Amino acid sequence: MMTSRALHGPARAVVIGLGLLVAWQALVMATALPPYILPDPLRVMTALVVHAASIGRHAAITLTEIVLGLGIGIALGAASALLIVAFRPARRWLLPLLVVSQAVPVFALAPLLVLWLGYGLASKVAMAAVIIYFPVTAAFSDGLRRADPGWLDLALSMDASRLASLRHIRAPAALPALASGVRVATAVAPIGAVVGEWVGASAGLGYLMLHANARMQIDLMFAALLILGAIAVALYFAVDRLLKRLMPWQPESSPAED
Numbered sequence: 001m002m003t004s005r006a007l008h009g010p011a012r013a014v015v016i017g018l019g020l021l022v023a024w025q026a027l028v029m030a031t032a033l034p035p036y037i038l039p040d041p042l043r044v045m046t047a048l049v050v051h052a053a054s055i056g057r058h059a060a061i062t063l064t065e066i067v068l069g070l071g072i073g074i075a076l077g078a079a080s081a082l083l084i085v086a087f088r089p090a091r092r093w094l095l096p097l098l099v100v101s102q103a104v105p106v107f108a109l110a111p112l113l114v115l116w117l118g119y120g121l122a123s124k125v126a127m128a129a130v131i132i133y134f135p136v137t138a139a140f141s142d143g144l145r146r147a148d149p150g151w152l153d154l155a156l157s158m159d160a161s162r163l164a165s166l167r168h169i170r171a172p173a174a175l176p177a178l179a180s181g182v183r184v185a186t187a188v189a190p191i192g193a194v195v196g197e198w199v200g201a202s203a204g205l206g207y208l209m210l211h212a213n214a215r216m217q218i219d220l221m222f223a224a225l226l227i228l229g230a231i232a233v234a235l236y237f238a239v240d241r242l243l244k245r246l247m248p249w250q251p252e253s254s255p256a257e258d
Contacts, residue, residue, distance in 0.1 A: 069128020077136025143177025
């Protein structure tokens with residue numbers, strides 16, 4: 001008898017993809033919606049092949065924006081978390097910044113970033129970094145504050161400084177929490193890049209989707225959306241695999257969840 005453990009990695013992804021295609025086709029047949037509202041999978045796959053070069057070019061730009069934003073957002077978030085825990089006065093200045101970064105809707109920030117940084121790569125990278133900043137900072141700072149009190153008391157008894165305790169006890173203990181924040185950041189990073197492209201851009205999958213929709217090329221819009229989803233999923237699993245390699249001591253999920 002085949003269980004869920006018998007399917008893993010690429011095989012599981014293929015099965016899930018085929019299941020989604022079957023459900024998509026069934027929805028098209030059941031609703032009988034016109035193609036300019038909901039194209040069937042074959043039309044979308046045809047558009048994907050016909051416009052492969054254009055989609056590939058725009059996808060490369062969006063992927064670059066996501067990766068750069070992810071790197072900058074993780075670096076800023078980790079540094080902010082270290083400052084919040086190491087220097088208590090910094091908490092009063094950084095916590096409002098954290099709240100503002102999430103309280104203001106991304107669609108309100110995107111036009112400002114485009115105005116300040118232009119229609120090029122910089123504004124999209126900044127938009128992705130803003131969205132990534134909060135989950136990384138929140139997860140890492142929480143992990144830093146939850147270090148084992150016994151180890152901290154031992155360091156204090158050995159006259160270790162606050163920075164030494166942070167470097168040798170708090171930071172290593174908080175790495176799993178940081179990894180969780182990075183996973184969440186990787187999942188939401190495409191949102192920032194695409195929203196920035198919708199507001200103002202001359203390239204990228206968001207730009208392509210917007211123009212395809214304006215020209216009623218709904219099959220092309222769905223094809224771009226499909227590629228965007230594939231990029232997001234591939235990037236998430238790549239980051240997840242990298243984190244597992246960098247932190248082999250972190251416990252895996254239970255077998256029942258695999």
